[in-house]
Amino acid sequence: MNPLLELARERFKDKKVLAVMSAKGGVGKSTIASLIALNLSERQKTALIDLDIYGNSTLKLFGINCLHEVSKEGIEPFIVGNLSIFSVGGLVGDRYIVLPGKEEGNVLESLLGLANVKEDTVVIDTPPGMGEELLTLRRVANPEVILVTLPSKLSVMVVKQMLDYLLDSKIEVKRLVANMCYLNSPNGQIYPFGKPEIVEKIGKEYGITVDYLPVDPELEKFSDRIQNYSGVLREDVRKILES
Amino acid sequence: MHEWAIAMAVVSSVERWSMEKNLDVRRVFLSIPSLSMLEVELLLEAFNTIKKESKVCNAELEVRVRDQNLKCRSCGNIFTLNDIKEQLDPVLRDYGEENPLHIIPSLITAFAKCPKCGSHDLEVDSSIRVEGIEV
Numbered sequence: 469m470n471p472l473l474e475l476a477r478e479r480f481k482d483k484k485v486l487a488v489m490s491a492k493g494g495v496g497k498s499t500i501a502s503l504i505a506l507n508l509s510e511r512q513k514t515a516l517i518d519l520d521i522y523g524n525s526t527l528k529l530f531g532i533n534c535l536h537e538v539s540k541e542g543i544e545p546f547i548v549g550n551l552s553i554f555s556v557g558g559l560v561g562d563r564y565i566v567l568p569g570k571e572e573g574n575v576l577e578s579l580l581g582l583a584n585v586k587e588d589t590v591v592i593d594t595p596p597g598m599g600e601e602l603l604t605l606r607r608v609a610n611p612e613v614i615l616v617t618l619p620s621k622l623s624v625m626v627v628k629q630m631l632d633y634l635l636d637s638k639i640e641v642k643r644l645v646a647n648m649c650y651l652n653s654p655n656g657q658i659y660p661f662g663k664p665e666i667v668e669k670i671g672k673e674y675g676i677t678v679d680y681l682p683v684d685p686e687l688e689k690f691s692d693r694i695q696n697y698s699g700v701l702r703e704d705v706r707k708i709l710e711s
Numbered sequence: 712m713h714e715w716a717i718a719m720a721v722v723s724s725v726e727r728w729s730m731e732k733n734l735d736v737r738r739v740f741l742s743i744p745s746l747s748m749l750e751v752e753l754l755l756e757a758f759n760t761i762k763k764e765s766k767v768c769n770a771e772l773e774v775r776v777r778d779q780n781l782k783c784r785s786c787g788n789i790f791t792l793n794d795i796k797e798q799l800d801p802v803l804r805d806y807g808e809e810n811p812l813h814i815i816p817s818l819i820t821a822f823a824k825c826p827k828c829g830s831h832d833l834e835v836d837s838s839i840r841v842e843g844i845e846v
Binding site: 470478537538539541542543556559560561563565567570571579582 | 719741757817818821832838
């Protein structure tokens with residue numbers, strides 16, 4: 469009997485869990501997960517959990533560089549407004565993490581079991597790929613997925629494999645988000661990778677709503693204080709959540 | 712401090728098991744890795760407090776602290792925590808009481824290396840588990 473897995477299941481039993489996933493790295497999962505969580509936290513208390521043990525960019529995005537407090541109830545969150553943030557990075561600081569595959573699941577179960585999540589809505593930032601993080605999340609909760617891709621053939625190809633896995637595992641995919649599709653200019657929208665028809669095609673094939681997000685060069689200025697960013701991407705993510 | 716959270720996890724796991732099997736639990740055997748540095752007294756105190764509000768209020772907790780043998784998957788070397796004491800001491804010193812190994816012992820490979828070949832690719836039994844229940 470694994471008490472931490474049981475505790476994790478108990479903690480997430482009645483919560484709405486929204487997992488931001490992609491089979492491909494570098495598509496903007498952490499940024500989108502953070503913007504989703506920030507938008508949701510305007511209406512209700514929300515938790516954001518970074519399951520990317522090795523990257524844990526969430527803390528960097530919010531400019532958090534201290535360690536989690538630990539109480540009788542477990543790991544206490546970092547608080548940003550109405551948002552509670554949890555990350556393994558908040559236990560180890562700047563230390564690199566290297567883990568054999570078998571230990572990954574134990575670390576993730578421990579994080580999810582010990583995170584003192586009080587909020588009813590939880591956004592999960594996941595690492596790229598279909599590794600232990602997906603399996604652990606499935607053991608613990610019933611997540612709804614927001615799948616992120618770039619409008620490139622390579623990205624869509626691997627995201628299609630992930631879609632097949634998710635549907636095969638009966639995990640609900642709420643939206644397919646095509647990130648970094650275009651730039652807004654005074655002359656209209658510029659599509660540096662071409663019109664994202666390939667993503668539209670996958671959306672139609674699988675019956676999933678596709679959202680198209682722009683590149684916002686302004687975002688880089690907020691890469692260590694994303695909570696202060698109120699540009700077009702935050703607004704577009706808000707529209708996705710409201711639609 | 713998070714011994715209370717672990718004790719809560721044990722009580723609710725065993726309580727669920729007891730209700731599913733319709734059996735009264737007399738004794739619970741919890742196994743923890745020594746590298747977690749969990750305080751057994753605190754675990755017992757927490758368990759005995761939390762169980763009063765549960766359906767396993769008559770259960771006694773027995774905690775077994777397992778010593779770890781680590782095996783390097785790269786060179787095959789087998790060693791103990793004592794052999795890498797000089798690697799672990801700075802973790803305790805730098806992070807203090809609520810250090811990462813205390814909270815999540817499975818993080819040990821981030822901090823420990825094989826003393827023979829220097830690889831982090833280590834096998835270690837770091838789980839916290841209920842090993843048995845006496846009814």
